[in-house]
Amino acid sequence: MELSKIIPVSKPVCRSSYPDNPHSLCRRFDPPLLVCFSCKGQHLENRRYYYYCATCDLEFHRGCHLFPPEIKHPFHLLHPLTLIFLDPDFQSSRIPIDWPDSSSESDDYDSYEENPGSYEGHIVKCNYCRKYLQPEEFGMAYYHCSTCNFSLHRICAYIRPPLAIENLKCHDHTLTLFPRRVPLPCDACGFSLDTPFFDHVYSCLLCNYMVHRTCIYLPRVIKITRHPHCLSYTSSIVPSCELACGVCRKTVDVNYGSYSCTKGCRYALHSKCATNKKVWDGKDLEGVPEEEEEILEPFLWIDEETIQHFSHDHHHLKLRQDGGSHENKFCEACTLPMTVSDRFYSCIKCEFVLHETCASLPRRKHHPVHKHPLTLFHPSSSNPHKVERKYYRDGFFTCDGCTRNCCGFIYRCSEQDCEFQLDVRCASLPDPSIHDCHPPDHPLFFNFTSGSVMTHHLHFFIQPHHFQLLLHHLHLLPHHLHLL
Template sequence: MELHHFSHTHPLTFYEGPENTYCSGCLESIVKESSYGCSQCDYFLHRRCAELPREISHPVHRRHPLLLQPYQQGLDCVLCRRSGQSLVYYCSLCYFSLDIKCAEILPPVIQSKTHEHPFTLLCKKISFSCDACGRDGSHSPYVCTSCNLTVHNHCISLPRTIRIIRHEHLLKHTFFLHESESDWRRCSICHEGLRADRGCYHCPACDYAAHVHCATRSNIWDGTTRDEQDDTESSEARLDSIIRVVKEIKLGEDMIAAEIEHFSHEHTLIFSNEVKDDKGCDGCGIPISSPFYSCEGCDFFLHKTCAELPRNKLYPFHQHTLTLQPKSPHSNRVLACNVCSIYSNGFSYNCERCSFNLDLRCSSISDTLTHQAHEHSLFAFFNRAALRECKGCGALEKNGLGCHECGYVLDFKCATLPLTAMHSYDDHPLKLTFQDDSDQLECDVCEDKRNPNHWFYSCDDCGVTIHPECVFGKYPYIKVGDTYTIDSHPHSLRFVKKTEKYPSCNSCGQPCTDLALECAESECSFIVHWECVALNKS
């Protein structure tokens, strides 16, 4: 069956069932619905859109009938202000347009999912600011006289809660922010101004707020909704899928898991508060600190926070769900993070479809960061054309976190540096220091000069100052002792850090300082810089 439709030059063929495409009339997906389409031009219409009457009378515009016609530039819908749909109802005498969705006869009273009272249609031309989304309107709003709210007709159907890829918690719709410090703040997505007395989506736990039109963009929200109970249950399910509690003990007022089985390790892990010297977390690669779990027989350690990570995670700047990948003792799993470019051999979040890898440090940063080094919030940016200088180390980066108030920038490497660290040079914990007020402008480890504008680690008691790279090494998140294999050598290799008696690299001939791969066979003297291996990988 074919239909000759005025909106398209070719006949449209009738299809029964899903087409897995979009309707050019209303821009909504065609799923399990009858449709008409031209496969040659990829032009499809829902059957209901294709069979719309050519002329209607509408209560919003009573003076003249409205004629269905193809969209032209400037024929934006007077109710929702949207453009781009191929079909609109139009009055040429009054330059009045309705898209076909808004042309459906509006009910006089309607109940919103985001408000406790019903809304009543005010069917007349009137300028207003929508209390649900913050944008202006010019015709036929719905009003709640009990609460003095005025909203667009399409904002009546806004979902109460949504989950977006930019934030880990559910966002709730609110008509205004109760405890805002001022009438204006910034949207957490576009970073432009957001009125605190206008509708937005908000996370009370994090004070994360976004424009309605930003939070509901198709590349940020997939259109599905979930309530708080579903979200809690799914979070518990994600945790249960990677941890099984074997034994619990009471610590103070709390019950904690004293022994667990973790999906990343074959043996049970024991809870501990006693810090182990020179041990790194097999999850994030950062030196171990309390509280943590360990399998000391295998030299396997996990921070408690790393052990309790969710199996699946949304990342603000990737469109697919990421899956936690454990450390594997039997494979060459050393990955460069797609955000900070730093190598690590611990856990990572991975999107197999896109070959996207994210280390745990970068995965801990949302699209907004509050850091002790700066008074304002920092917002993530990616793949900027112009490189920006990191205030922590001076590196020029295309990925980082920037301040919209004053232009302050941090790269992800500096933004994820631990605030405290230990080093054999000093018995005390070293503090990450952002401002240099000392007269000591040399690193006590390498004895080179420090740039006074860059971050360093220091000890107030001893006056020690050390470069971050001298504290952690050039490759701080690859665990020493782990095994690795390369094609050019027949034996297994293990990661080592040479601090004295530097042998020559079998690849470049230079002394092996810092991280190297050494043959695990005692009678074999093969050694190679990790940097030489990494260059061959890339």
Template sequence: MDSEGVLIPLIHEHLVMPWNNLRRGDCCGRFEAISDGYYCKTCDFFFHKKCAHESSEYIEHPSHPNHTLQLLSLSTIGRSNRCDLCGRFIADPVFYRCEICDFDVDRYCAKYPPPEVIDISETHHHKLILLKEKIEFNCDAKCGEIGDGFPYKCLECDLSFHVDCVWHPPEVNHPLEVNHSYHPWHPLKLHTGQPPDYSDGTCRLCANDNTIQHFSHKEHYLRLHVNGVLCDDNKRCKACTYPICLQSFYGCLDCDFILHQNCAGFLRMKWHVLHNERLTLVTNKAEVFECYACSRISNGFRYQHEDTTFDVQCGSVSEPFFHPSHPNHPLYNISLIGEFEICNGCKKHRYDVLRCIEDDCNFFLCFKCATLPQVVKHRVDNHPLSLCYGEKASAGVSCVAFFLSS
């Protein structure tokens, strides 16, 4: 048998010989050198016996549950592909593909799919969730490269990472001091040794008198007010233009400049699901603009790239998006060419929507409804009005506002 050629059509086009010399496989490219496999003298190609005999022509994969993946040869498509999960170029001459979605995975990721949730990793200290939608993203790991695939995402920090950067993080040379958009008021210094207790999340330079200097209002200091109930009803946040209501806010000590506490922390640059270029937070213009996502008219802060402008509510939407009206499943923006969906909030036909991708769920939310404030005050009622959904909206609760069809 050792002197006879073997034909394994799913894996290789030529006759191959059983091979017992120690060698690293050219197939999956991830395993250590082993001796048990097959060798093609014509191509100088060696592949593991396991890869040869355990590769099915069709598989179901947890990272792509909607369609079956088919084993294909790179030679049949005539181009080199990257694995949509790990981001590496596929060195193996065969790989798994979904033609419908243009989804490719190498055989290593097909056999060992990345977990959907990672609680702790060397790359990031928060829980990471594997997205189930193919997106273009900027990897926030050391590589810093633009990715086009299925990244891990931190919902708390709005950061995205290549799967391979999470599992094989490159060595990081941290600078001793950085200026970071998450905390624009003070430079952040690298701390080594036993970490101090910062569990309260408070900057020690800001903690003494609850004042900050915001990059949008450098001429004066802003002081934190924990409860918006003390704020004038007519006061509106300069960023989102919504009334302060009951939310904590930063108020200027010398003028009427005011920001919600949450709005003061908006990222200065970010990616958005509706735009392929990175957006910049613009704070120094006062003209009126129309939001690209929801068509609201605003004169507050905006995220902008060239002629594309988002208000800060829509500009802050990222995937997966969680909304209290649909608490059990995350929402994603998957726009189908030429197809409009009916928003479950306003009941209007919308093209750009956030949708639930679970089977038979059929839940859609337009960007305008997705970014409505959860609590507002109204001139005809002395009590705060809470946004309600579905059965809650018809349960006889007093002092509530809810999604209405207009």
């Protein structure tokens, strides 16, 4: 995290002055700095100027002027924290280049290679974010209480969350900042409050309720592509039965917050699984009425054997049952050849052909491996600007499911600036599925984290293009959708 994004840009002021009457600092080039008021270090050769307070007669390294020598912090209210530098031989060290000037004036005086110096023998761990102090990431300074052996990264020291939060959607009472991390589960998500990811902890002592700060603002109602209905957040599920999470397939603990179907389906998700950025589109639908999605038919009936397909709307398609007469032709949707047993539609005026099954593919599809709806279209019949994409070259596109080059129909994300797309074969894989190479009581599910099909029980993975072959042998896919 860049410190310049945490510390507001303003005129540099003396840390020794009172906040209601701050003293402005001025740049000084000569004579050299004697002793920095903040870090007690001496002049640095790589710095062409430093800051000086004429009122207090104090000097500051550029960067050190941002940090007071001593602070009081809500994470450690017992004692003040003192600014400490890792390298005791400060003359041979360098102040990190990412320490901002904090001045509204432009700064183009300093340009040098960062040399953090030696840190051997100094192992410091932040008591808040639990990360070791890495000079490359956090710089050389940290705040420390020698009495309690409590330390904070300089960045963590500038993060001051509110002492209390009132959010009645989450909890009936005011939540108070809990300044320490504890190995207890969050009541909203079930994950430990001592987890490595960076978050604050709030509590209600009256209710023995503890929660991550981010979990306070969990959305109340969401919609994901893995389930046809909206899902609502609840603090606990009625323990009528054991439910597996619809994403990770692990058991949903009824004692902690989770998401369940608003229509009463036996479907539930862990809070963190449901709001994962790969699963949820980020929209809170609380107060938004759930409406049935408009169904876009792929074709119009002309008569019992003739249709007008959206991908070939300038000619009509006629149903045929003798695939042998078109054995050298390939389906425009799945790009697989016609066989003797195939039923298919062929254009009455040109060479355009579609398998009967491919002609009935839905125009809009909710696929579990992507958080947005996918729309079916034929690249050659679409407007050129809709086809432009970094993976679409010379009439081929790369399927994000199997990573193979394809030239048939595309299921493509309908959201702006989202480039996810699948060929019709990957988009037609069922979820869940069972096949011969795995025990029948261990179904396979899509795993959005690895781009594979997986089973939770044995962590058994199959790549999509291999899985299609297996499903064909089990007759779970239409004959023409298997890979050759």
